[in-house]
Amino acid sequence: MKKMFKITTPEGLHARPIALLVTAVTPFECAVQLTYKEKSVNLKSIMGVMAQGVAPGSIVEISAEGPDAEKLFQTVTEVIVSKGIGEEC
Amino acid sequence: MLEIQGIAVSQGIAFANAYCLKETDLSYEETQVADVDAELERFNVAVMKTKAELQEIYEIAQEKFGAEKADIFAAHLLVLEDPEMLVAIEAKIRTGVNAEFALDEVSNMFIAMFEGLDNVYMQERVADIRDVSKRVLANLLGVEMVDMNRVASDVIIVAKDLSPSMTAMLDTKYVKGFITDIGGKTSHSAILARTLEIPAVVGTKNATQDIQHGAPIIIDGTNGKIIVNATSEVSRFYLQQQRLHIEEHEELFRYRTLPSLSADGFSVEIAGNIGKPEDVGNVINAGGDGIGLFRTEFIYMERQELPTEEEQFQAYKSVLEKMQGKPTIVRTLDIGGDKHLPYMKLAAEMNPFLGYRAIRISITQQEMFRVQLRALLRASAYGNLKIMFPMIATLDEFKMAKAILLEEKQNLEIGGCPVSETIEVGMMIEIPSAAIIADLFAKEVDFFSIGTNDLIQYTLAADRMNENVSYLYQPYHPAVLRLIKNVIDAAHHQGKWVGMCGEMAADEIALPILLGFGLNEFSMSASSILKARAHIAKLSKQQLMTHNERILLLSTSAEVEEYVKKNLLS
Numbered sequence: 001m002k003k004m005f006k007i008t009t010p011e012g013l014h015a016r017p018i019a020l021l022v023t024a025v026t027p028f029e030c031a032v033q034l035t036y037k038e039k040s041v042n043l044k045s046i047m048g049v050m051a052q053g054v055a056p057g058s059i060v061e062i063s064a065e066g067p068d069a070e071k072l073f074q075t076v077t078e079v080i081v082s083k084g085i086g087e088e089c
Numbered sequence: 090m091l092e093i094q095g096i097a098v099s100q101g102i103a104f105a106n107a108y109c110l111k112e113t114d115l116s117y118e119e120t121q122v123a124d125v126d127a128e129l130e131r132f133n134v135a136v137m138k139t140k141a142e143l144q145e146i147y148e149i150a151q152e153k154f155g156a157e158k159a160d161i162f163a164a165h166l167l168v169l170e171d172p173e174m175l176v177a178i179e180a181k182i183r184t185g186v187n188a189e190f191a192l193d194e195v196s197n198m199f200i201a202m203f204e205g206l207d208n209v210y211m212q213e214r215v216a217d218i219r220d221v222s223k224r225v226l227a228n229l230l231g232v233e234m235v236d237m238n239r240v241a242s243d244v245i246i247v248a249k250d251l252s253p254s255m256t257a258m259l260d261t262k263y264v265k266g267f268i269t270d271i272g273g274k275t276s277h278s279a280i281l282a283r284t285l286e287i288p289a290v291v292g293t294k295n296a297t298q299d300i301q302h303g304a305p306i307i308i309d310g311t312n313g314k315i316i317v318n319a320t321s322e323v324s325r326f327y328l329q330q331q332r333l334h335i336e337e338h339e340e341l342f343r344y345r346t347l348p349s350l351s352a353d354g355f356s357v358e359i360a361g362n363i364g365k366p367e368d369v370g371n372v373i374n375a376g377g378d379g380i381g382l383f384r385t386e387f388i389y390m391e392r393q394e395l396p397t398e399e400e401q402f403q404a405y406k407s408v409l410e411k412m413q414g415k416p417t418i419v420r421t422l423d424i425g426g427d428k429h430l431p432y433m434k435l436a437a438e439m440n441p442f443l444g445y446r447a448i449r450i451s452i453t454q455q456e457m458f459r460v461q462l463r464a465l466l467r468a469s470a471y472g473n474l475k476i477m478f479p480m481i482a483t484l485d486e487f488k489m490a491k492a493i494l495l496e497e498k499q500n501l502e503i504g505g506c507p508v509s510e511t512i513e514v515g516m517m518i519e520i521p522s523a524a525i526i527a528d529l530f531a532k533e534v535d536f537f538s539i540g541t542n543d544l545i546q547y548t549l550a551a552d553r554m555n556e557n558v559s560y561l562y563q564p565y566h567p568a569v570l571r572l573i574k575n576v577i578d579a580a581h582h583q584g585k586w587v588g589m590c591g592e593m594a595a596d597e598i599a600l601p602i603l604l605g606f607g608l609n610e611f612s613m614s615a616s617s618i619l620k621a622r623a624h625i626a627k628l629s630k631q632q633l634m635t636h637n638e639r640i641l642l643l644s645t646s647a648e649v650e651e652y653v654k655k656n657l658l659s
Contacts, residue, residue, distance in 0.1 A: 015161070042172060045172055046171050
């Protein structure tokens with residue numbers, strides 16, 4: 001499963017929004033990746049995601065494989081939208 | 090018992106245990122390990138311990154500074170749980186090296202990756218990774234990290250120096266005083282101590298070596314003395330001194346509600362300097378006539394990104410409302426020099442005090458300046474706001490800054506936002522060029538505020554933080570006095586008023602000179618307000634004026650001091 005999001009926080013993906021995302025996906029069993037500029041990193045890794053340096057206004061892809069992937073997407077989408085991190089594309 | 094002498098910078102006496110902020114020794118050897126499983130276990134235990142520490146710090150920080158500022162520690166916890174990093178370290182340990190080495194290697198790899206990013210903010214996250222890996226390393230080595238965030242009982246901080254951002258993290262509930270190895274009367278920690286009204290002694294040279302962490306100490310901020318392991322006799326003496334100090338304070342307290350008048354009825358304003366909105370309380374408690382300097386840097390510090398217009402508006406509004414119509418002078422951002430914002434990435438300079446700072450940054454990076462001005466203008470509707478620009482050296486700079494201000498004011502008015510019509514716009518006099526052509530500036534400004542700390546260091550070309558030349562920091566140097574007199578006369582000639590917001594305004598020797606010169610406003614740490622008001626009440630301005638000419642002809646700082654003591658202080 002995969003889904004695209006547009007990042008709308010004025011400073012892009014900074015420590016605070018990343019911390020929210022990592023905390024949200026860590027409890028899930030399935031592997032989850034964030035792809036930006038053709039580079040994929042583990043979304044459960046705060047440093048991996050920080051090292052992506054996602055700029056404001058850019059599009060990222062989140063992909064997950066595993067038994068609870070659907071549930072994970074529900075949670076991720078909710079966090080991204082409700083915390084003002086970005087919007088679904 | 091050990092007695093240490095330093096420079097007295099903030100009065101009062103306190104008793105507490107030493108809290109030494111020392112760099113922890115985290116050196117280790119790279120070794121080969123035969124029992125890999127035991128090493129992995131040792132690493133896991135260190136990680137668990139570190140998590141518990143960070144969790145504790147996170148909770149303390151939440152309580153002390155609120156959820157937002159504590160977030161950084163939540164991010165630290167996540168770094169520690171980062172699967173990519175943990176897997177890499179474990180893999181490294183499996184190759185047969187010790188955990189310390191594996192940890193260092195892997196975190197250095199991440200650090201290199203972050204440093205290579207084309208993103209200033211992310212480059213700065215390196216400090217966070219270092220912080221976390223240092224903690225784990227300390228736990229692996231079994232050494233304790235000294236940590237200011239974990240202070241939870243009364244302490245006296247002992248440090249080499251306190252940076253502005255470190256001082257911002259101090260919790261005044263527990264910090265009863267500071268002692269530093271370096272610094273002088275005008276270093277940040279000294280100014281902060283006076284703002285917080287806690288005793289401080291700086292410039293002790295070796296306090297961090299001579300004082301053991303946890304040792305019981307007495308700090309005498311009035312005489313610049315520190316007593317380690319005091320005998321009961323000495324303790325009793327200082328308890329008595331402490332009582333006297335409190336009594337003296339109470340005696341001054343009756344001046345709290347009196348107007349600031351000289352013995353012959355000349356009215357001046359005695360105002361307070363503040364660094365944070367919450368410092369207003371101290372100025373009000375001391376009966377200050379206004380705020381003579383609100384340094385706005387602190388709104389920009391202790392954070393990871395620029396403050397928004399709304400955040401700034403709330404901060405300025407709260408100060409103006411609390412001052413209830415009393416004059417409140419806000420100085421626009423004075424960053425650069427020894428004050429840095431990590432997220433602004435200003436290039437390191439050979440001569441930061443002569444470099445890109447204050448108004449020079451504001452008129453170049455205008456967007457940041459305009460955000461601050463809009464916030465100030467919007468807040469102006471809630472009190473008696475005056476705005477001043479720091480580090481003005483040329484007329485063009487002042488005119489440009491004022492034009493930007495007026496432009497933002499007009500934009501807000503067009504948008505229907507209420508803005509005060511009576512905002513006075515002034516400037517700091519801290520560069521000799523401005524002091525010398527004060528007559529030309531006086532036609533443009535509504536007021537001057539003399540910033541003596543910088544004016545003295547620029548006039549005598551001596552870095553006030555450099556101990557080797559600190560003897561040149563001479564407030565009574567004839568050149569400084571002549572500049573001040575020139576500024577006051579130039580302003581009065583144009584019907585403008587002059588304040589002073591440097592440390593000199595509260596100085597016992599300088600005060601009669603300044604009053605005689607005709608200074609209108611004296612702005613100082615809240616803790617000095619009552620003393621200054623009591624002092625001015627005893628002085629006759631008319632009489633002091635008769636000494637002006639003679640004072641201006643004296644040739645050394647020492648002569649001035651002697652003259653004042655002999656003729657003006659009796």
